[in-house]
Amino acid sequence: MRNFWEQLGKIDRRIVYLFVFLGASAPLFLHVVPKFKASPEVVQAYQAIDELPAGSVVLFSIDYDAASMPELQPLLEAMLTHVFRKDLKVLMMGHWPLGLPLGQIALEKMAKRYNKKYGEDYVFLGYRPGLAAVILNMGKEIRTVFNVDYKGTPLDSLPLMRNIHNYNDIALLVGFEAGAVGDYWVQFAQARFQQKIILAATAVVWPDLYPYLQAHQIVGLIGGLRGAADYEVLVNQPGSASTGMASQTVVHILIVVFILLGNLGYYFTRTWRKPT
Amino acid sequence: MSGMDLLFTWIAAGLTLAIFSFLYRDNPFYKFAEHIYVGSAAAYWFIYLWFFDVKPKLIDAWISNTGFERYILIVPAFLSFLMLLRFIPKVAWLSRWAIAFTVGMGAGLGITGAIQGYIVPQVKAGMLPLWTGQWGNSLNYIILVVSTVTTLVYFFFSKEHKGGLGFLAKVGIMFIMIAFGASFGSTIMARISLLIGRLYFLFHDWLHLV
Known part of the structure; x- marks a missing residue:
């Protein structure tokens, strides 16, 4: 023994x-595929999107890269499914340059599936360095940061962007976080401009974001593969997160x-x- | 699946297996995959920063703007130039001006952001009634208030942690340990998710077994 x-x-x-x-x-x-019930904070996030009237603008921020892809990519696809089904408009940008192609792949895949048109239903803004400066300037005028989209097309030539100038024109922001960018979104976009925010984070980052949810600084929190699986259940589209x-x-x-x-x-x- | 997709799937699968081989022991396949990643990531960063930052914000802006909006660009260009002087030991000290500017701006933004966006809202959210009329809610609020106060006491080093203060600090460290445990558990979940993601790719996208 x-x-x-x-x-x-x-x-x-x-x-x-x-x-x-x-x-x-x-x-x-x-x-x-185990049966599970979506956790309350994910349901809260789902409801925040579900309650938006058609035509509202949702800004997705891709703040992760390939290392967090298995956790956040299925979630991004599930959330885009929900947003496009609800006929909401999508803006996408990011603070992690290496992750932006992942955002673009998911956006184009879902846009194609739901027959959405670039420039009218969705716009991909791309990346600008500066993090806090980018977030703060977007509160005044998006064009001071992104005067063109990722292809170099002037924003004013895109029909969707004509009436979008700052956070007042964005109904909801969803940050996909694998690092500390979520803190910046809350501390600058929410605290200064009262932007409604959902944070979707990797399981490493997720516990650190709970204080924001408890203090009602964010309207929903989705964490890790479990959070992604929860969202897949809510939109009734089981994918790789549920399988995992x-x-x-x-x-x-x-x-x-x-x-x-x-x-x-x-x-x-x-x-x-x-x-x- | 197109020919290119097939080719890239095989490359990705090969690189994944090369990285996984490190679990057995360090080997040339792992080193090869690691160097490819570092090199391609550096090149990607460079291209991104050039096309999404330097070119549109400095070069194109210099060409398209006039007057003040054009000449103000000399300031960031000059600071960027100073930063590059780090590579010349004799004048490397000049790069500190650019660093000082960055640190100053970062500190200013960080302090205001932390106070306005974290400390004040969190203190406000921590001011909770200890009795709400419902046992469940009240218990949650009590745990929240007690854990906040005792954790703060643990980090209060102006007085020796003895007697009542020592007891509160001990309670505080227990809450800190619980938080660490939760973070550790969550981190394991994240790492396992990454493994599952890669296995799913290998078995589903590459080998079509699942």
């Missing part, structure tokens, strides 16, 4: 990786088991090593 616990403490990390690999892969092959939830559950159970075994091993070997 003693030998067992000692061996457990010395287990090769690659064995753990193998278990995690099998735990994550098996549910994908078995096509298991079974793997997520299995690996979580595995990790809990490993933590318990590791702690038990540590406890017993420490007890036995104590001098009598």
Whole structure:
């Protein structure tokens, strides 16, 4: 028995990786999609979009890149589905240049699916450096930051942009966050210009954003793959996030088991090593 | 799937496997994929900053504007030039002017943003009634107020943490540990999500097995 616990403490990390690999892969092959109920903060975000009248403008900010793609890309697609179904108008920009093509791919895919026209139903603004300066200047006049769209087309030549000048013309802002940009959106766009904001974040960032939700500085918070799966359920369009939830559950159970075994091993070997 | 899509899917799958090979041990395949990522990311950043910043905001603006709007551009151009002097050791100190400008602007924005957008709204949201008439709500509010106060006490170092103050600080550290635990758990969830994303890509997009 003693030998067992000692061996457990010395287990090769690659064995753990193998278990995690099998735990994550098996549910994908078995096509298991667990049933779950959307969490209240995601429902809150969904309702904030659902309540907007047709024609309202929603600004999406792509503040993530490929490293966060599995968590945020399915969510972006689910939210674009919701927005286009509701006949809302979409502006897209971003503070992470490496992530902007991901936003563009999702936007064009969904626009094509729902027969939306560039310049009339949606506009892709692109990227400008400056973060806080960009957010603040957009509160006065978007054209001081983005005088042209990402293709170089002057904004005034796009029908959708003719009546959009600042946050007063944007009904809702959705920030897709893999870092600290969400704080800037809240601290500058919300605090100074009372912009309504939903934050959709990776699971790493997500817990840090709860204070904003509790203080009603944001109207919804969606976190990680679970949040994306919740949103897919709400728009009734199961995708890769919902598929991944079974793997997520299995690996979580595995990790809990490993933590318990590791702690038990540590406890017993420490007890036995104590001098009598 | 077009020929190009197929080609890029195979390249992406190969690079994913090369990165995963590090889990076994460091090897040339991993190094190759890592260097490709660093190189392509740097090149991408450069192109983006040129076409979305320097060209439209400085070069095109200089050509299209006149008068004050044109000549004010000399200021950022000059500061940018000073920043580049970091590469010449003899005059590298001049780059500090540009850095000082950036730090000053960042500090000014950061302080006002933190006060107006974080501290004041959070303090306001923390002023809650301890009894609302409902047990559930009241318990939540009590936990919120107690955790805020005791955490603040933990970071109060002007007096030694002994007696009542020490007890409150200990309660505070317990709440901090719970917060760390929640963050750690959430981080694990994020990392597993990334693994699932890659596995889904390999099994679905590449091998068409699922």
